[in-house]
Structure formats: structure tokens, C-alpha cells
Amino acid sequence: MGLTYSNLALLAEARAQGVCFERVLTIGRQNLYVTGAQIGRLARGYGIDIDPSAYAWGGPSDQLLQDFLGASEVVAVDVSDYEGASLLHDMNTPFRKDWHEAFDVVIDGGTLEHVFNAPVALANCMNAVRVGGSLFVITVANNHMGHGFYQFSPEFFYRVLDETNGYAVRAMILEQHPWPGAELSGRNRCYRVKDPAEIGARVGLITSQPVILMVHAVRDAAVPLVTTYPTQSDYAPVHGKPAAGRRRRSLGRYLPRGVLNRIAGRLARRRYSFGNRRFYERWDLP
Numbered sequence: 348m349g350l351t352y353s354n355l356a357l358l359a360e361a362r363a364q365g366v367c368f369e370r371v372l373t374i375g376r377q378n379l380y381v382t383g384a385q386i387g388r389l390a391r392g393y394g395i396d397i398d399p400s401a402y403a404w405g406g407p408s409d410q411l412l413q414d415f416l417g418a419s420e421v422v423a424v425d426v427s428d429y430e431g432a433s434l435l436h437d438m439n440t441p442f443r444k445d446w447h448e449a450f451d452v453v454i455d456g457g458t459l460e461h462v463f464n465a466p467v468a469l470a471n472c473m474n475a476v477r478v479g480g481s482l483f484v485i486t487v488a489n490n491h492m493g494h495g496f497y498q499f500s501p502e503f504f505y506r507v508l509d510e511t512n513g514y515a516v517r518a519m520i521l522e523q524h525p526w527p528g529a530e531l532s533g534r535n536r537c538y539r540v541k542d543p544a545e546i547g548a549r550v551g552l553i554t555s556q557p558v559i560l561m562v563h564a565v566r567d568a569a570v571p572l573v574t575t576y577p578t579q580s581d582y583a584p585v586h587g588k589p590a591a592g593r594r595r596r597s598l599g600r601y602l603p604r605g606v607l608n609r610i611a612g613r614l615a616r617r618r619y620s621f622g623n624r625r626f627y628e629r630w631d632l633p
Contacts, residue, residue, distance in 0.1 A: 348457040349378035350408050352385045352533040353522050354485050356632050357561050358416055358454075359393045361517070366481050366565075367451045368416040374438065374455040374472060376423040376430035379408040380530035390415070392633035407431070422450075438471055439464040448477040448569060455484045460495030469507065470573060473514065476566045482514070488521060489558040501540040501550060504562045506577035513568035516542070520561040520630055521552070523621070529559055537561075538627040544580035550626045551619035 350358075362368060379402055387399035397414045409421040425432035436442065439462055453472045462468040469484075476482050486499050501519050508514040519542075524535040543550045552558065602610075621627050 348375040349380045349405075349530070350411075350456055350485075351380050351529045352389070353520075353529060353535060353537055353632060354456065354483075354561065355381055355386070355389055355411075355415070357518065357520065357563060358412075358483065359389050359395070359633075361481060361483075361563055362416050363393055364517075367479075368412070368418045369420070369451045370449070371412055371416075371418045371421045372434075372450040372453045372475055373408075373412075373421065373423045374453070374458040374468075375425050376432055377408040377412075377454065377456045378405055379411055380404065380528075381411075382533070385533045386411070386415070389633055418452075436471075438462045438468040441467060442471045442474055447474045450475050451477060451480045453480075453482050455482075455486070457485055457487075459484060459486050460491075460497045460499065463496055465497060466573065473508075473512065473566070473572055478513075478566055478569050480566050481517075482508070482562075482564045482566065484560075484562040484564075486560050486562075487557075488560045489552060489554045490526075491557055491559075499560055501560060501562075502543050502579060503577075504560075504564070505542045505544065506580065507573070508562070508564040509577075510567070511570075511575070512572050513570040514564045514566055516562065516564045518561070518563040521621075521627070522559050522561060523554060523556050524559065526557055534632065536621070537630040537632060538621050539630050541626055541628075542580075544583075546625060547581075548625070549579075549581045551615075552621070552626075553616050553619045554621075 383399040390397050395415055402411045412418045412421050423432040424434035424436050426437050453475050455472055459465055459468055472482055487494050488498055491498050505516060508516050519540040520537050521540055522529055522535050522537045525531045529535055
């Protein structure tokens with residue numbers, strides 16, 4: 348688990364927008380995978396006065412979170428203390444009540460995909476944020492099979508981090524990076540992802556390189572979480588309605604099925620690519 352250049356840029360952007368990082372909870376102790384040059388670039392871009400050479404690659408990120416984001420306290424929770432976490436807890440089980448609404452910011456830098464009971468783990472993160480605070484989740488998306496139990500889609504977070512659960516998504520970003528990790532490059536391509544419910548279409552992605560997902564959501568209200576289970580947006584309008592008849596394709600009368608399938612495959616690859624501006628918008632790193 349750790350913070351990369353793009354992760355730190357997302358946090359710095361949130362700070363610039365007024366997010367308070369006074370008391371921070373990290374899910375697992377976060378290591379730092381950012382060079383001094385990259386820290387300096389971000390510090391200059393966001394007007395932060397720090398010494399970039401003071402932070403070691405691969406070391407704990409606690410001090411940088413304090414200096415870079417203005418945190419007065421950084422607390423880590425983990426299932427054991429092997430990395431020096433001060434709070435011990437199995438994320439498969441619910442947090443203690445006194446941990447609810449105890450933090451201004453919760454950062455999961457790569458734990459959720461490794462926890463079998465992912466809904467409970469995510470609910471723990473959501474519950475720990477105070478009203479008005481922020482949740483940041485960095486997790487795996489495309490081409491990370493075997494890294495953890497799961498790979499997550501943007502729609503999963505759009506549907507969970509919504510007003511019914513007292514949250515609103517502020518940023519949903521996909522980052523395409525070299526194999527095996529995003530820390531190998533400071534100039535990875537990043538894209539903001541549209542909400543499928545808003546554009547009325549399933550937002551898919553087909554890529555040859557690995558992709559990670561970065562989410563920033565703000566807690567607007569303290570409400571009981573996940574009292575109804577989310578439904579994928581393109582299924583929600585059709586449940587309970589008669590099945591629609593399949594539309595006839597005019598080309599189907601003239602072309603063999605194999606040719607039609609190849610055409611459909613090429614169209615899908617084009618539709619489910621970062622080049623689809625209806626789905627994705629480039630987010631330029633500083």
C-alpha cells in the first residue's frame with residue numbers, strides 16, 4: 348500500500364479546494380512512492396512550502412501528509428501492527444462505534460481489493476468520516492487480476508457513494524500506468540469518468556495496460572449506510588418491465604454472422620476506450 352504521484356496530486360487538488368486534512372485515518376500504513384523531484388513539482392504547483400528532499404522513497408508517508416496537506420494527526424488502522432499501525436482491526440468486520448465520524452479524512456491507498464468482505468470494509472471507511480469530511484479510495488481496475496480478490500468499476504463507487512448513503516462524488520479518475528505499478532512513471536495518463544446514470548449508458552473500458560481507480564467523495568450527511576442495495580444504473584429502469592424485443596439490424600440481412608460479430612467487436616473496442624469523450628475527459632497532472 349502506498350501513495351504515488353497521481354494519488355498525491357489528487358489529495359493536493361482537494362486541499363486546494365478547501366478540504367480539511369486536520370485528522371487523517373489511513374487504511375493500512377501508507378508508504379511513499381514519490382520522488383523528491385515529483386514532490387517539489389507538486390509543492391510548487393500548489394504553493395506548498397516544504398523541503399522535497401526530506402522524504403524517503405518507500406518510507407512511511409505520515410510526515411509528508413502532515414507537511415504537505417496540513418494534517419495534525421495521521422492514524423493508521425490495520426489487522427496487525429507489522430507496519431506500525433496504531434489501531435488494530437480486521438476490516439472484514441464493522442468498526443467500533445466510537446470510530447464513527449472521528450476523522451476529517453479517510454484514505455484507503457490500496458486495501459479494499461484485498462478484503463473479502465468488501466462492502467463492510469467500504470462501510471467502515473465511510474462511517475469513519477465526519478460530516479463535511481472526505482473519503483479517498485485508490486484501488487485497482489483493469490488488468491490487475493490476481494493482485495487482490497477484486498477489481499472495481501467506477502459505477503460501483505458512483506452507486507454506493509451517493510446521497511442515499513450521505514455522500515457525493517467529487518472526483519472519479521482512472522489512471523493508465525505501466526506494468527506492474529503506477530509508481531513507475533510520474534506522467535501516467537489520467538481521465539475523469541462520467542457517471543453512467545447521468546449519461547444513460549454503461550461506461551466500459553477495454554485496455555491493454557493496467558488501470559487504477561482514484562475516488563474522492565464528500566460526506567454530506569450521517570445516515571444509515573446501504574439500507575438498500577445499489578443497482579447498476581442501466582438495469583434500474585428496466586426491472587419490473589416486460590422484456591423489450593430485440594431490434595432487427597438491417598445489415599444482418601446482407602452480411603454473414605461472423606462478419607457482423609467482427610464489426611460489433613471493433614465498434615465495442617472503440618466505444619470502450621479512453622478516446623470516447625462521452626465517457627472520459629483527460630485530467631492533466633501538474
